[in-house]
Amino acid sequence: MTHLFERLSAAARPLASRPTTSPAPTRRDVLRIVGGAGAGLTIALALPGAAPTAALAAEEADDGKTFAPNAFVRVTPDNTVTVVIKHLEMGQGVYTGLATLVAEEMDAAWEQVRCEHAPADADLYNNLFWGAVQGTGGSTSLANAFLQMRRAGAMARGLLRRAAADAWGVGVDAVDTAAGQLIHPETGERVPYGQMTARAARLRPPSPESVPLKDPEDFTLIGRADLRRKDAPEKVEGRAIFGSDVAFNGLLTALVLRPPRFGGTLKTLDASAAQAMRGVRAVFAIPRGVAVVADGFWQARKARMALKVEWDESDAVRVGSKALWDEYRDLADTPGQTFRDDGDVHAALAKAASSVVEATYTVPYMAHAPMEPLSAVALRTASGIEVRAGSQVPTLDALAIAEAAGVRPDQVTLHTLYAGGSFGRRATPDGDVVAEVAAIARGLFERGIAAPVKLVWTREDDIRGGRYRPMALHRLRGALDEARRPLAWHQRVVTQSILKGTPFESVLIKDGIDGTSVEGVIDLPYAIPNMLGDLHGPDPGVPVLWWRAVGHSHTAFAVESFVDELAHAAGADPLVWRMDLLADHPRLLGVLMLAANKANWSTPLDAGRGRGVAVHASFGSFVAHVAEVTVSASGVTVDRLVCAVDCGLPVNPDVIRAQIEGGTCFGLSAALRGRVTLDDTGKVVQSNFHDFEVLRFPSLPPIEVHIVPSAEPPSGVGEPGVPTVAPAVANAIFAASGKRLRDLPLKLG
Amino acid sequence: MVRLVINGSAQNVAVDEDMPLLWVLRDTLGLTGTKYGCGLSQCGACTVHVNGRAVRACQTFAADLDGATITTIEGLAGPVADAVRTAWIDLNVVQCGYCQSGQIMQATALLARTPRPTDKEIDAAMSGILCRCGTYGRIRAAIHAAATTLGG
Ligand code: FES
Ligand code: FES
Numbered sequence: 060m061t062h063l064f065e066r067l068s069a070a071a072r073p074l075a076s077r078p079t080t081s082p083a084p085t086r087r088d089v090l091r092i093v094g095g096a097g098a099g100l101t102i103a104l105a106l107p108g109a110a111p112t113a114a115l116a117a118e119e120a121d122d123g124k125t126f127a128p129n130a131f132v133r134v135t136p137d138n139t140v141t142v143v144i145k146h147l148e149m150g151q152g153v154y155t156g157l158a159t160l161v162a163e164e165m166d167a168a169w170e171q172v173r174c175e176h177a178p179a180d181a182d183l184y185n186n187l188f189w190g191a192v193q194g195t196g197g198s199t200s201l202a203n204a205f206l207q208m209r210r211a212g213a214m215a216r217g218l219l220r221r222a223a224a225d226a227w228g229v230g231v232d233a234v235d236t237a238a239g240q241l242i243h244p245e246t247g248e249r250v251p252y253g254q255m256t257a258r259a260a261r262l263r264p265p266s267p268e269s270v271p272l273k274d275p276e277d278f279t280l281i282g283r284a285d286l287r288r289k290d291a292p293e294k295v296e297g298r299a300i301f302g303s304d305v306a307f308n309g310l311l312t313a314l315v316l317r318p319p320r321f322g323g324t325l326k327t328l329d330a331s332a333a334q335a336m337r338g339v340r341a342v343f344a345i346p347r348g349v350a351v352v353a354d355g356f357w358q359a360r361k362a363r364m365a366l367k368v369e370w371d372e373s374d375a376v377r378v379g380s381k382a383l384w385d386e387y388r389d390l391a392d393t394p395g396q397t398f399r400d401d402g403d404v405h406a407a408l409a410k411a412a413s414s415v416v417e418a419t420y421t422v423p424y425m426a427h428a429p430m431e432p433l434s435a436v437a438l439r440t441a442s443g444i445e446v447r448a449g450s451q452v453p454t455l456d457a458l459a460i461a462e463a464a465g466v467r468p469d470q471v472t473l474h475t476l477y478a479g480g481s482f483g484r485r486a487t488p489d490g491d492v493v494a495e496v497a498a499i500a501r502g503l504f505e506r507g508i509a510a511p512v513k514l515v516w517t518r519e520d521d522i523r524g525g526r527y528r529p530m531a532l533h534r535l536r537g538a539l540d541e542a543r544r545p546l547a548w549h550q551r552v553v554t555q556s557i558l559k560g561t562p563f564e565s566v567l568i569k570d571g572i573d574g575t576s577v578e579g580v581i582d583l584p585y586a587i588p589n590m591l592g593d594l595h596g597p598d599p600g601v602p603v604l605w606w607r608a609v610g611h612s613h614t615a616f617a618v619e620s621f622v623d624e625l626a627h628a629a630g631a632d633p634l635v636w637r638m639d640l641l642a643d644h645p646r647l648l649g650v651l652m653l654a655a656n657k658a659n660w661s662t663p664l665d666a667g668r669g670r671g672v673a674v675h676a677s678f679g680s681f682v683a684h685v686a687e688v689t690v691s692a693s694g695v696t697v698d699r700l701v702c703a704v705d706c707g708l709p710v711n712p713d714v715i716r717a718q719i720e721g722g723t724c725f726g727l728s729a730a731l732r733g734r735v736t737l738d739d740t741g742k743v744v745q746s747n748f749h750d751f752e753v754l755r756f757p758s759l760p761p762i763e764v765h766i767v768p769s770a771e772p773p774s775g776v777g778e779p780g781v782p783t784v785a786p787a788v789a790n791a792i793f794a795a796s797g798k799r800l801r802d803l804p805l806k807l808g
Numbered sequence: 809m810v811r812l813v814i815n816g817s818a819q820n821v822a823v824d825e826d827m828p829l830l831w832v833l834r835d836t837l838g839l840t841g842t843k844y845g846c847g848l849s850q851c852g853a854c855t856v857h858v859n860g861r862a863v864r865a866c867q868t869f870a871a872d873l874d875g876a877t878i879t880t881i882e883g884l885a886g887p888v889a890d891a892v893r894t895a896w897i898d899l900n901v902v903q904c905g906y907c908q909s910g911q912i913m914q915a916t917a918l919l920a921r922t923p924r925p926t927d928k929e930i931d932a933a934m935s936g937i938l939c940r941c942g943t944y945g946r947i948r949a950a951i952h953a954a955a956t957t958l959g960g
Contacts, residue, residue: 149904150903150904150905150906150941151903152903287897287898287900288897288900288902290902290905291896291897291900291901291902291905292897294902294905294908295893295896295897295902295905295908295912296841296881296882296893297839297840297841297842297880297881297882297884297909298841298882299905300840301843301906303840303843303844304840306838306840312835337824354835355831355835355836356831356834356835356844357824357826357827357828357831357835358824428940429904429906429940430843430845430851430853430904430906430907430938430939430940430941431843431845431904431906432844432845477904477905478904479843479904479905479906479907480903480904480906480940480941482940515844517847518845518846518847518848518851713900714900717900717903717943717946720942720943720945720946721903721941721942721943722942723942724939724941724942724944725940725941725942747846747847747848747850748845748846748848748850748851748938749848749850753938753940754942754944755935755938756930756931756934756935756937756939756944756947756948757931757932757934757935759942759944759945761945762945
């Protein structure tokens with residue numbers, strides 16, 4: 060971990076402490092600082108050196124025919140425009156999104172554009188909201204790259220026009236472009252970009268900041284709902300290569316046997332039976348357990364079952380979910396660390412004692428369970444290590460790989476491949492799966508086995524592997540004044556810190572408060588004069604991680620359920636009640652009203668049916684859901700979900716819709732089905748999709764997504780669709796049945 | 809040795825007795841379009857056609873398949889496959905795409921037998937194929953669109 064810590068603590072150094080000889084901050088740097096204010100996962104940064112694009116451009120343009128004016132765009136004589144994507148495509152549509160931005164400013168035809176993942180290079184491909192780190196998460200991809208990608212495209216177009224102007228002997232301003240073609244001002248002749256690449260490649264690229272951008276009025280691709288996703292053709296033909304699909308001649312497969320309880324370590328290993336099995340190449344201990352390397356998955360799996368292992372469980376987690384909930388409830392009886400304190404909650408609650416409403420909400424540990432189980436491929440040689448994986452944070456992954464493989468960071472080559480979903484699981488502070496594969500590759504190298512190896516996690520490894528969304532308990536107390544308006548709101552949060560013990564701790568935990576534990580509460584938007592928020596952060600030793608929407612995935616459930624409870628206590632319509640209290644939040648109000656209108660909020664439903672609403676801001680975007688449910692003797696059926704989203708300028712409306720549909724489905728799965736529990740000895744109970752249930756085809760109701768028109772800068776959509784689903788459904792169940800469900804997954808009776 | 813016709817080509821494949829077809833396809837033959845998601849017939853990511861029927865390759869044993877005709881996503885072709893793929897692309901069904909090989913294998917098997925499936929029939933056929941990205945709604949629409957294209 061030392062490299063990691065060095066890098067991050069260097070990164071954490073305030074800008075002010077930079078040597079005075081540093082160049083004045085450029086726009087890029089300013090963006091980094093600005094991004095720091097709002098982004099969940101932000102690392103303010105010490106600067107790398109000069110703008111790096113020129114070197115790569117020169118290298119790529121080496122053949123004299125390829126036009127590569129910057130690190131993001133390449134045009135080849137076959138008229139293909141390649142957009143280099145600095146973020147991981149894991150389903151969220153980032154290929155399509157970033158390519159749209161480039162193609163828009165470049166006037167490229169959508170059909171001529173293809174995408175590829177960028178190499179690991181934090182100087183060229185960093186997330187502008189994360190400082191010196193290349194990575195994908197926090198629903199930041201489109202937002203951080205919005206201007207950067209447009210500039211990259213505009214720069215390419217400008218140079219192509221200049222090349223054409225030179226070739227034709229006309230003024231550059233006279234050369235127009237459309238759909239990937241340069242138009243001769245006099246003859247009207249149209250020349251494809253591909254024919255002008257050699258000339259354009261000889262021109263000196265201007266600085267990205269100096270390139271003029273289109274007026275939004277002139278957009279032809281941004282905002283278009285009919286663009287086809289760039290990654291779809293290879294994915295419907297089975298040609299797309301995910302991390303688990305890498306195939307080399309002689310590629311071996313590794314599985315790892317990990318301790319049955321979190322915190323266990325290897326005590327003794329008897330691998331004799333496993334080693335004698337056909338196809339088994341090596342068995343050895345790695346820091347996380349025992350690696351079994353064989354010719355293929357099946358041999359490795361059988362050999363893993365034949366291992367005889369004793370674990371040292373002296374530091375292992377031995378507590379079960381039941382005991383943990385008791386502990387969390389006890390904690391909720393005592394004051395925690397205050398993170399928000401407006402007015403005087405205690406006085407207000409005492410004064411309005413007769414109207415105090417109290418409720419406790421819980422959400423369980425939750426596995427991400429991306430459809431593609433974790434996987435990565437590595438080859439360690441004398442000169443370094445090469446890794447292929449669906450890497451979500453290549454900068455941290457590369458450092459973790461170096462550490463585990465016993466090489467220097469500059470000896471790591473990391474290729475990013477498609478990821479079959481992630482939902483946060485592939486973004487780990489310590490490299491996780493890539494560190495494991497690097498340790499295995501190192502073990503093979505040290506044993507003289509010169510073959511690449513693919514590490515595969517089974518689904519059981521995935522469900523039992525920890526890194527869950529932390530379980531959380533919210534204890535709420537609220538009170539109304541004489542006019543039945545909210546007077547006080549006290550929210551006590553009990554949940555494990557995600558950031559504690561990670562390299563981010565020193566940077567991102569402020570005054571003992573992990574922002575990811577309280578996001579959505581610390582910024583509670585409702586106009587309530589007395590508000591207190593306090594936090595307990597117990598650490599049961601179960602590894603936790605950000606899970607789609609992170610803290611918002613539980614805070615919104617508690618907040619939006621409790622707002623509903625207060626509304627009912629006040630005898631008010633839950634929609635009208637929210638609207639009154641959000642008068643100062645036009646964007647929340649906007650999505651709330653849009654969703655309610657589209658869901659015909661005021662039309663009565665039959666007995667046994669009900670509507671519920673929830674609204675929430677996360678990751679810079681604003682979302683409201685209205686759920687319609689039927690409650691009958693056989694349980695709850697969700698009949699319809701209507702969603703409104705305001706994510707600023709809608710760059711790819713259909714990708715936005717798809718992400719909100721996906722987030723809604725993910726949120727509904729967690730609301731109705733999903734949970735990970737520990738038995739009384741500390742072992743994870745669930746293991747695969749038969750007992751870790753996720754939503755199946757027939758259970759998904761129709762989902763409608765409505766997008767608020769906006770000219771604000773675009774914000775994320777990968778996560779914001781999740782938080783409001785569970786509370787909207789719980790509120791609808793209350794409306795339908797009078798039963799208030801306060802624990803996820805929601806279960807009647 | 810088992811004799812298999814895989815994506816139109818006859819092959820003799822050496823397999824372990826107990827090795828599921830999934831790993832024969834992925835590891836032995838390098839056909840990685842067929843995915844592993846659970847190994848327990850719970851997720852459908854491994855769905856292929858054996859003699860025209862959609863089956864879960866993770867619970868089908870290669871040793872039992874002597875003489876069988878197997879189609880994987882890589883070899884899936886013909887008017888139904890074309891209509892399905894076109895609908896999938898036109899309706900932007902795909903997100904991460906990892907489940908989509910299985911979804912498409914199942915959907916083409918459905919349409920081959922039931923050219924104009926109802927929503928209920930789609931539910932029944934597709935309920936075994938999980939998607940964590942939440943593409944079910946679009947898959948339903950794309951199956952209907954493909955059915956329309958095929959004139960069913
Ligand atoms: S891998 Fe076969 S059904 Fe999941
Ligand atoms: S598209 Fe990702 S699991 Fe279905």
